[in-house]
Amino acid sequence: MAEQSDGILIAHNPGGKEREIFMEVLGPHARVTFLGDLAQAERKKTIASSRILLSWSPLKEFVPDEFPALEGVRFIQFVTAGVDHVPFHLLPASSLVAGNSGAYAEPMAEHVLAMSLALLKRLLINHRKLKGGEFDQKTHNRMLRGLECGILGYGGIGKAVARVMRTLGMGISALNTSGRTDDPVEFIGTLSDLEPFLRRADLVVVSLPLTRHTRGLLGERQLSWMKSDAILINVARGAILDEEALYRRLRAYPQFMAGIDTWWIEPAMHGEFRVNHPFFDLPNFLGSPHNSPIVPGNMLHATRMASENVLRFLRGESVRGQVSREDYA
Known part of the structure; x- marks a missing residue:
């Protein structure tokens, strides 16, 4: 089990109910920070102290000079099922990466x-x-x-x-x-x-x-x-x-x-x-306009599944949806 000092960083901007799910599932087990809540001066320090990252689209969430600060991240969980949009070359080579498999x-x-x-x-x-x-x-x-x-x-x-x-x-x-x-x-x-x-x-x-x-x-x-x-x-x-x-x-x-x-x-x-x-x-x-997963409550379900996968990682269990970065090189 992680210590409270092992920070979890939520990089995208979830809605209110999604934030509640993140806090419900992960809050009791680690320090949870929402990147969008931070002042500009706090961002790099908080990123550097985080060990787990939840993300939707890194290129939209971080500016270029913030990527090196992710070096200490051990696990990256995407809320999206697919990860073909992910800039793997900018992410820590040693980190475990998982897509939100089956969430949609x-x-x-x-x-x-x-x-x-x-x-x-x-x-x-x-x-x-x-x-x-x-x-x-x-x-x-x-x-x-x-x-x-x-x-x-x-x-x-x-x-x-x-x-x-x-x-x-x-x-x-x-x-x-x-x-x-x-x-x-x-x-x-x-x-x-x-x-x-x-x-x-x-x-x-x-x-x-x-x-x-x-x-x-x-x-x-x-x-x-x-x-x-x-x-x-x-x-x-x-x-x-x-x-x-x-x-x-x-x-x-x-x-x-x-x-x-x-x-x-x-x-x-x-x-x-x-x-x-x-x-x-x-x-x-x-x-159809790439809307096959777009139904009421879909983001709440995906948020819970991503959160529960992070919890598996914190408990030392096998995570769902692990991807090989070599497949995306």
Whole structure:
């Protein structure tokens, strides 16, 4: 257990209820300081005395000459699930780093289900037809039951998706880093099994982190392995999927469908939203504005999960969501 002198620094600016959660979970075990409460003259000294850091986006929370003061930090817990935005070269090389794995999984799994059903049931296509006066009652919809859901990235989000899809009668295949799972699946493998995984799946859900190994993972060749009437849902990161290759696949195979929640150019990272191909003119495409985890109470839940992971570290227990900085070099 940590001493009270082992300071915990909250670097982002949480809301009032989130601050209460941080104090409830961590306050009894260590000194908790909110960086935004400090006067400018106090910042460097407090940063230097901190041993645990909770952060959302370091480049927005610290000025350049404050990063060296983080040298004494032993554990860095991100409130975000993904850490592809993290400047690892500016953080202490010896510190343990964890993402907030699974914190947003349940609403994201529902979002995957909603997108899958909307595409499979041709809801947007039929809505547009009705708007144009066409009453198409003959074209068949499809059911999820009996199809196979391939989950590319079987972590917190992937497992939540599997639970939802399994209840609807789908078989589950999955890829993770170990190629092992205790869950009931039709197939489990690693990225080395990507081709047979893509060839067998009717619905492919991308839910793995963006790393140097997964950037550009799904290009023209990989998409060609998929069934011509498969559905692809991406709730991970846009850069995992080649934008032009996806557009060409959708144009060439009208029965192939895609639902995109995470984009190649987004306001949070790039200052604007932009696509380089006219996806929204395609009837077999559905988009949402990277809002799959945005539901009431989501930040309170994520804050509690991040806090409880810090508590695991303080108690000397294994932490959830540990990441390897080499994957992001």
